[in-house]
Amino acid sequence: MHEMALAESMLEIVESAARKHGASRVSAVRLEIGALSHVAVDALRFCFDAVTRGSLAEGARLEIDATPGEAWCMTCGEGVPLAQVGDPCPRCGGYQLTVTRGDDMRVKDIEID
């Protein structure tokens, strides 16, 4: 389960951002999770609750924005939407695709008190 590692690195980002702003408490964390990132959102929420216990982000609301997947198709020579890794190009049906967006997760912003 790599969600625990993700939650821990999220907490590091959140804590250092909060400290930079002199915040004593984080009330919400907004995340962008790519459709192709294989992050299990329920597991991530669970892990986030666990790792933030006792930190300044304890009890913070976790808001999740899903980012759609995108790939570059060599055959078409353009960017195309991609629902899932391993899917063919929706335009030409080919597999010469390089994922360009939606395969990662990042902390977009945080709300502090």
Ligand SMILES: [Zn+2]
């Ligand atoms: Zn194509």
